[in-house]
Amino acid sequence: MSRQRNLTYIPFLVTLLLIVGIALLSACSGGQAASSNQNQNTQNTASIAPNAQGLTDEARACVECHATKTPGIVNDWDHSKHASAGVTCLDCHETTPDSPMLLKDIKGHEEVTASLSMLVPPSTCAKCHEKEVKEFDASGHHRAALQVENKDAMQTLIHHHEGRDFEGLDGASEETGCMQCHGKRIEVDEHGIPTADTYPTSGIGNIYPNGEVGNCTVCHTRHKFTIEESRKPDACASCHLGPDHPDIEIYENTKHGQIYAAEGESWKWDSPPGDWEPGDYRAPTCATCHMSGIGDLEPTHNVSQRLYWNAWAKVSKPRDSDDPMSMLTGHADEGRAEMKQVCAQCHSSAMTDSFFASADKAVKLYNEAYYAPAKKMLDDLKAKGLLKENPWADEFQILYYHLWHHEGRRARQGALMGGPDWAHWHGFFILQQDLYRMQDIYNYRIETGEIEKP
Numbered sequence: 504m505s506r507q508r509n510l511t512y513i514p515f516l517v518t519l520l521l522i523v524g525i526a527l528l529s530a531c532s533g534g535q536a537a538s539s540n541q542n543q544n545t546q547n548t549a550s551i552a553p554n555a556q557g558l559t560d561e562a563r564a565c566v567e568c569h570a571t572k573t574p575g576i577v578n579d580w581d582h583s584k585h586a587s588a589g590v591t592c593l594d595c596h597e598t599t600p601d602s603p604m605l606l607k608d609i610k611g612h613e614e615v616t617a618s619l620s621m622l623v624p625p626s627t628c629a630k631c632h633e634k635e636v637k638e639f640d641a642s643g644h645h646r647a648a649l650q651v652e653n654k655d656a657m658q659t660l661i662h663h664h665e666g667r668d669f670e671g672l673d674g675a676s677e678e679t680g681c682m683q684c685h686g687k688r689i690e691v692d693e694h695g696i697p698t699a700d701t702y703p704t705s706g707i708g709n710i711y712p713n714g715e716v717g718n719c720t721v722c723h724t725r726h727k728f729t730i731e732e733s734r735k736p737d738a739c740a741s742c743h744l745g746p747d748h749p750d751i752e753i754y755e756n757t758k759h760g761q762i763y764a765a766e767g768e769s770w771k772w773d774s775p776p777g778d779w780e781p782g783d784y785r786a787p788t789c790a791t792c793h794m795s796g797i798g799d800l801e802p803t804h805n806v807s808q809r810l811y812w813n814a815w816a817k818v819s820k821p822r823d824s825d826d827p828m829s830m831l832t833g834h835a836d837e838g839r840a841e842m843k844q845v846c847a848q849c850h851s852s853a854m855t856d857s858f859f860a861s862a863d864k865a866v867k868l869y870n871e872a873y874y875a876p877a878k879k880m881l882d883d884l885k886a887k888g889l890l891k892e893n894p895w896a897d898e899f900q901i902l903y904y905h906l907w908h909h910e911g912r913r914a915r916q917g918a919l920m921g922g923p924d925w926a927h928w929h930g931f932f933i934l935q936q937d938l939y940r941m942q943d944i945y946n947y948r949i950e951t952g953e954i955e956k957p
């Protein structure tokens with residue numbers, strides 16, 4: 504029966520393939536004609552990049568040539584606010600002749616006289632968007648790559664068993680994992696092109712060859728750079744997911760996320776900054792709570808500003824520091840007051856206060872009932888020489904790591920953002936299991952004076 508049905512499609516498929524083939528052939532010959540004929544080339548540009556009309560000859564040359572070499576880039580730029588405001592390729596890619604990122608001897612750039620760089624650090628954006636860059640620099644996002652470089656323990660985590668002993672494969676796990684979220688110290692070759700082991704990176708805390716830190720393209724991607732994209736939860740989801748910080752999964756588990764999924768497509772996403780208010784949308788996204796202006800609250804690129812706790816650390820403490828490198832970046836009471844201002848646009852203060860009262864209780868429960876006893880056992884075993892040297896081959900230390908880094912964060916972040924499945928089943932429930940298993944191993948080691956054999 505199903506065979507007969509499949510056979511009836513064959514003549515249709517053959518016709519379809521013929522049509523596609525003919526279409527492809529004519530597209531190819533059209534392309535050849537365009538590149539060999541200057542006149543036709545200009546006409547192509549006019550249709551691809553209407554915003555290039557009226558630019559200086561120098562700025563226009565970039566668009567015209569790149570419309571054939573990298574049409575995707577020109578198309579994105581052409582549909583950006585930048586293009587309609589006359590912000591050109593040169594405004595972002597021109598640099599000083601002494602820049603460590605200067606492009607040299609680029610094939611295709613024989614006629615180009617401007618000093619260019621492929622890399623565009625935040626200071627370039629700051630020429631026109633100073634406030635946003637300053638706020639980003641004051642946030643926890645700023646340290647994302649710096650702290651991965653600085654922490655010895657993290658270097659162990661990356662290198663211990665992930666390529667160090669394999670000729671030519673060192674760093675593969677870090678390059679495709681950590682640095683794609685955290686960022687990387689970018690190095691350039693003699694042409695000013697970033698090297699293969701340091702680029703591309705879509706990490707948020709990239710460190711540029713001139714020492715600058717940050718990456719403005721992770722939430723509004725190049726070359727469209729839109730505000731709409733950054734306001735949707737998808738903008739955060741490439742990094743804020745998974746077993747150790749499942750923020751997108753938590754969001755999907757909340758009423759807010761459910762409403763966004765049900766009707767978000769019809770919301771208004773492009774209101775100007777400070778003017779994006781309830782009515783444009785019915786439920787908050789990540790950006791609404793952590794960044795956007797709402798009511799009297801000003802928009803901010805400092806994602807640490809509205810936080811009370813540090814919910815990623817081993818033990819959560821109220822925030823109290825202006826230093827973006829500090830674990831406690833932010834100010835707990837002011838942060839909580841601002842976050843409550845967000846909720847107040849759609850909920851009563853009675854509801855909001857009750858919500859935070861039980862969320863805070865959950866954070867304290869994690870600190871006192873799970874982390875504190877786990878840490879005490881760890882310290883005891885360490886003092887008695889009953890820990891293996893390689894923590895990643897020691898059941899007790901693996902459990903300890905999972906307790907704070909995975910389930911401990913899920914319980915706290917699930918509670919603080921209203922995701923019950925993550926607060927309980929992926930959180931507190933597993934915390935309890937971890938603790939019982941750690942207690943068994945601990946008791947065995949203390950009673951026998953030795954580390955158990957598998």
Ligand code: HEC
Binds near residue numbers: 562564597609696
């Ligand atoms: C006559 C054609 C042409 C012109 C004019 C031109 N480019 Fe290019 N550009 C190229 C080609 C070809 C490449 C290499 C693309 C590749 O490697 O795939 C390139 C690469 C680049 C790169 C990336 C560096 C690299 O090597 O990968 C940047 C950034 C760039 N161009 C910006 C500009 C800017 C800004 C202008 C205007 C000042 C400009 N281009 C003018 C053809 C051109």
Ligand code: HEC
Binds near residue numbers: 569577590591624726
């Ligand atoms: C608003 C600033 C801005 C404008 C305008 C801009 N670029 Fe870029 N461009 C960037 C940023 C940011 C990057 C990423 C570089 C980095 O990681 O530092 C980039 C990267 C590139 C790259 C290399 C990366 C890749 O994906 O291949 C090319 C090529 C490029 N731009 C070409 C152009 C051209 C051509 C134009 C004009 C049509 C243009 N850019 C306009 C900011 C800009």
Ligand code: HEC
Binds near residue numbers: 630632723730
């Ligand atoms: C030469 C000045 C200039 C530079 C450099 C510049 N921008 Fe812009 N940017 C503008 C202007 C002008 C607008 C449009 C403002 C408006 O329409 O209200 C804009 C708008 C934006 C918007 C809002 C778009 C929207 O949908 O409303 C974003 C996001 C943005 N820029 C990001 C960047 C980033 C990231 C960089 C650096 C990679 C950068 N800009 C570099 C001038 C600049």
Ligand code: HEC
Binds near residue numbers: 681743748
């Ligand atoms: C999928 C993206 C992603 C990957 C891959 C990733 N991280 Fe993270 N990391 C994050 C996010 C998001 C946070 C913030 C969690 C929070 O605030 O609750 C974070 C937090 C951290 C922190 C705590 C913050 C601090 O300032 O100390 C450290 C350390 C860290 N990551 C190191 C690493 C290392 C090392 C790797 C690779 C072995 C790695 N991460 C891989 C996204 C990622």
Ligand code: HEC
Binds near residue numbers: 625794
């Ligand atoms: C963590 C995600 C994220 C990063 C990283 C980010 N932005 Fe934004 N950006 C947003 C969001 C969200 C908005 C919209 C805020 C709102 O609703 O008003 C925005 C809005 C903007 C706007 C429009 C005006 C404004 O301030 O609201 C500009 C300009 C801008 N960003 C520039 C930048 C620059 C420059 C950088 C690099 C320092 C950057 N952004 C990095 C998320 C981000």
Ligand code: HEC
Binds near residue numbers: 650740
């Ligand atoms: C490209 C990856 C990436 C994207 C996209 C991203 N983040 Fe982050 N975020 C991180 C990393 C990595 C950290 C941890 C930095 C650290 O503590 O060292 C972090 C930390 C945070 C923190 C905690 C800061 C602190 O002080 O502890 C908040 C809140 C946050 N991000 C919110 C957001 C929101 C909201 C968005 C989307 C609008 C977003 N992030 C987009 C990677 C990202």
Ligand code: HEC
Binds near residue numbers: 920
């Ligand atoms: C309804 C508002 C709201 C929404 C929506 C929301 N958050 Fe949160 N978020 C909070 C609150 C409240 C906290 C806890 C703040 C505190 O410490 O009191 C928090 C905490 C966090 C943290 C933990 C920071 C730390 O200390 O480790 C991260 C990371 C984060 N949110 C990212 C996100 C991302 C990504 C999204 C979207 C997928 C999102 N949030 C959606 C309100 C929200």
Ligand code: HEC
Binds near residue numbers: 758762784792842848
């Ligand atoms: C843009 C409006 C908006 C904002 C801002 C907002 N919420 Fe909500 N929230 C809603 C809507 C709508 C619902 C669904 C109400 C329902 O279930 O009938 C909801 C539901 C909830 C629920 C589920 C319980 C219930 O009554 O359905 C909690 C808990 C919650 N919000 C907490 C918060 C907190 C805490 C904040 C601030 C950090 C916040 N909300 C910010 C609109 C908002």
